[in-house]
Amino acid sequence: xxxxxxxxxxxxxxxxxxxTWEDAYLDGWTVLENTxxxxxxxxxxxxxxxxxxxxxxxxxxxxxIHATAYVAQALGLPNGDxxxxxxxxxxxxxxxALDAAGVPQPRSVPVATPEQALEAAGRLGxxxxxxxxxxxxxxxxxxxxxxxxxxAGFGFTSSIAxxxxxxxxxxxxxxxxxxVSGEEISVDAVVHAGEVxxxxxxxxxxxxxxxxxxxxxxxxxxxxLLTDPELCRVLAEAHAALGFTDGWTHTEFMLTATGPQLIExxxxxxxxxxxxxxxxxxxxDPGLAAASAACGLRPDLRPTRRQVTAxxxxxxxxxxxxxxxxxxxxxxxxxxxxxxxVARPGAVVSPPPKGTVWGRIAYVTVAxxxxxxxxxxxxxxxxxxxxxxx
Numbered sequence: 001x002x003x004x005x006x007x008x009x010x011x012x013x014x015x016x017x018x019x020t021w022e023d024a025y026l027d028g029w030t031v032l033e034n035t036x037x038x039x040x041x042x043x044x045x046x047x048x049x050x051x052x053x054x055x056x057x058x059x060x061x062x063x064x065i066h067a068t069a070y071v072a073q074a075l076g077l078p079n080g081d082x083x084x085x086x087x088x089x090x091x092x093x094x095x096x097a098l099d100a101a102g103v104p105q106p107r108s109v110p111v112a113t114p115e116q117a118l119e120a121a122g123r124l125g126x127x128x129x130x131x132x133x134x135x136x137x138x139x140x141x142x143x144x145x146x147x148x149x150x151x152a153g154f155g156f157t158s159s160i161a162x163x164x165x166x167x168x169x170x171x172x173x174x175x176x177x178x179x180v181s182g183e184e185i186s187v188d189a190v191v192h193a194g195e196v197x198x199x200x201x202x203x204x205x206x207x208x209x210x211x212x213x214x215x216x217x218x219x220x221x222x223x224x225l226l227t228d229p230e231l232c233r234v235l236a237e238a239h240a241a242l243g244f245t246d247g248w249t250h251t252e253f254m255l256t257a258t259g260p261q262l263i264e265x266x267x268x269x270x271x272x273x274x275x276x277x278x279x280x281x282x283x284x285d286p287g288l289a290a291a292s293a294a295c296g297l298r299p300d301l302r303p304t305r306r307q308v309t310a311x312x313x314x315x316x317x318x319x320x321x322x323x324x325x326x327x328x329x330x331x332x333x334x335x336x337x338x339x340x341x342v343a344r345p346g347a348v349v350s351p352p353p354k355g356t357v358w359g360r361i362a363y364v365t366v367a368x369x370x371x372x373x374x375x376x377x378x379x380x381x382x383x384x385x386x387x388x389x390x
Contacts, residue, residue, distance in 0.1 A: 001060065004287025012048060014041055028052070036063060038070030038082065045071045056295030060269040065089070078246035078296045087242055088267040089134050091175060094242065098262060101241035103234060105262045106180050110172035114154045120176040121150055127179040130157050133172070139356060141212040143179055156353060182256040185225065187235060188270045188278060190289050192298050194245045196236045199289065199301060200278030201225045202270060208352040216312040216378070218371055219277040221303060231260050238262055248290040273365060277309040280337060280367045307367045310374040314362040314385055319350040324388030326361055332384060335377040337365040361387065
């Protein structure tokens, strides 16, 4: 992102440590004690703006997007309403706003205790989804098919610690939601002056049921959903209901037999390398587009490539596995873009649910002409992955 943005914009970074590799892309930086403190960042930004005019504010880290909105608000810049960003972060507020606007979504009940969860599930009907109210990356999300599973699953969901600064306007930190079925997708979109433009569609690959671990994604530059009238209508209505008018969003849907059901809207770029896959598939640079939107400019969303891209994340088979030197051996297909090992020798890792996102040991990204070719490339890379254990 920094490399992309620095091609056309000067960047001043607010960070909690002295920049290292980031320095090559920066015009300047400020080290702050806490970049989750919106008021402190806003004060620092106003001081900086007195000598160096700031044109926009951008953050793609979920735990810091709310604090970032205070900076934009203090400077009168786009996306400068902390209440709007909190409405996206707090999924109970999201549900209430979408419900008032008639946006199709699963029924949802905020709860605080196992007893409340059981009562809510009884009203909604099993199976249900139990989830934290304001986290990301599917952390703490579990599907349960009856009261016994719900009691057991509540302990899993409630064990996930809330990030710093997460305070809800009501005492229920969890949601029990109607379980809707179909294909799960994500839509990364740019919003400029209230106009919502889908940029990338991510087709999710979800594993480790009943947990909702995202183990891969496919992005097709020619995905027909990019121009699907119903999906685009619901996407636009959701953003209008939430009051999000400028910036980049990552919205998740379930494509059900009766149409798209909105799962959540996030006020940031997608995770799991989805922006990287989108760039590789289409040539549209998400860094430049997001920076342009943050500055109130209309981004350049003209595609220059037409490929199918994908990512697959790899895990160990058993809890508390001690790793040797994980590596991809042999020649990989030319369609492989990146093959990266993220776990070091001696690391002790686990698959989901114990490991969740942090249980990943490696990943591979590919770019091919078709989804079938991309899938074959992922399989070939997986066959080349050697995972010694000790």
